[in-house]
Amino acid sequence: MSVAGLLWRGAATLAAPLLPLYLRSRAERGKEIAERLPERHGDGAARPPGPLFWFHAASVGETLSILPLLPVMLRGRPGLHVLVTTGTVTSATLLAQRLPADVAPRVLHRFVPLDVPAWARRFLDAWRPDAGAFVESELWPNLLAAAAERRIPMALVNGRMSVRSARRWGWLPALARQTLSRFDVVLAQSPGDAERLAALGGRPVSAPGNLKFAADPLPADPAALAAVRALTAGRPVWLAASTHPGEEAMIAAAHRILAPARPGLLTIIVPRHPERGPAVAAELGTASRRAAGAEPGPDATIHIADTLGELGLFYRLADAAVIGGSLVPHGGQNPLEPARLGCPILAGPHMHNFAEIVGALEAAGGIRRLAASPAALADAVDAVLSSPDYGRSMAGAAALVAAQQAELPERVAAALLPLLPAQDTEEGRVTVEA
Known part of the structure; x- marks a missing residue:
């Protein structure tokens, strides 16, 4: 030895x-x-x-x-x-x-x-x-x-x-x-x-x-998905998935930039660690927290989805998603999860934990990279919300990458x-x- x-x-x-x-x-x-x-x-x-x-x-x-x-x-x-x-x-x-x-x-x-x-x-x-x-x-x-x-x-x-x-x-x-x-x-x-x-x-x-290329799509409870879709019908929705400390404030600031031009905008934040939900809600000044029984109803503008195992539900709901861990030097989370569910993918500069996957997505046009700032985040989200065809093109390219190595x-x-x-x-x- x-x-x-x-x-x-x-x-x-x-x-x-x-x-x-x-x-x-x-x-x-x-x-x-x-x-x-x-x-x-x-x-x-x-x-x-x-x-x-x-x-x-x-x-x-x-x-x-x-x-x-x-x-x-x-x-x-x-x-x-x-x-x-x-x-x-x-x-x-x-x-x-x-x-x-x-x-x-x-x-x-x-x-x-x-x-x-x-x-x-x-x-x-x-x-x-x-x-x-x-x-x-x-x-x-x-x-x-x-x-x-x-x-x-x-x-x-x-x-x-x-x-x-x-x-x-x-x-x-x-x-x-x-x-x-x-x-x-x-x-x-x-x-x-x-x-x-x-x-x-x-x-x-x-x-x-x-093996991350071979995973099944994240599941979602059909009844829960139908209920949330009914609550958010007609609203523009974007998701911050698996966020880490330091990212939620940036996401809330991007929401404030976007909201005046996007009536009814709903921002959903899913903390990587659900137990952070109360702290995130307190930091952002919102009472809309899923683990506390709140739903993303008409009065909710920023909703904290701090439950376990429901990320697949919110990827299916969102018009675009930013990958958590990419706006701070954490290294990012798995971008293939939204790719399998047809959700356009946005990511900050810190995706080194998934460099190979991100490289394949970038080469295919299946991901949009952005600087770690509220303005850059708001601009990227607005680009997808403004052009559904652009979002569908990104999602289609990402789905092809995710299907590799089945x-x-x-x-x-x-x-x-x-x-x-x-x-x-x-x-x-x-x-x-x-």
């Missing part, structure tokens, strides 16, 4: 006595579920019989990206169950909401243990996965080391390595090489990600494509299923002594 790896293992072990306080603090702020905190220590296993494949998806984006993959994996291996670990409450909730009824009984969820060696060992010894995959850029050294000790085949799926992250890992080349060597299969999102992962890990990496889940599953043991040897992994 590298010196950096030993230091990380030692630091995590020394920090372990303090981490329960950290977890309880997060639970008090709604970042954890109090009764499920033992899972963060590696407890709470309930391994089903037969083969078990483990996916670790850090948060919402990673979790949603593997949803199209799960049915393919389950069809490809009779008797297979899938364990999905995540690190956020929102991702756990959305996973439960989005799993198809025929898939849900064979998919289990747990919160991932923190990267403490003893907790990682406890987790793996109880669950005994036959194979596993980390999604995108989750590279936890102690969890991966524990999996390697138990000879659990591992993959990196939809692997992402930004230029900035590659530069940081480059400061610890031995740790980077050691960590990436734990993966038997590395599947990158793009050729650029593959090149950076290969350089850090010293091994070939394939780039079959980005067969990618099958290709990824074909690379992952061979990591499982032959069907006549499925006894689960044995416990390794600490």
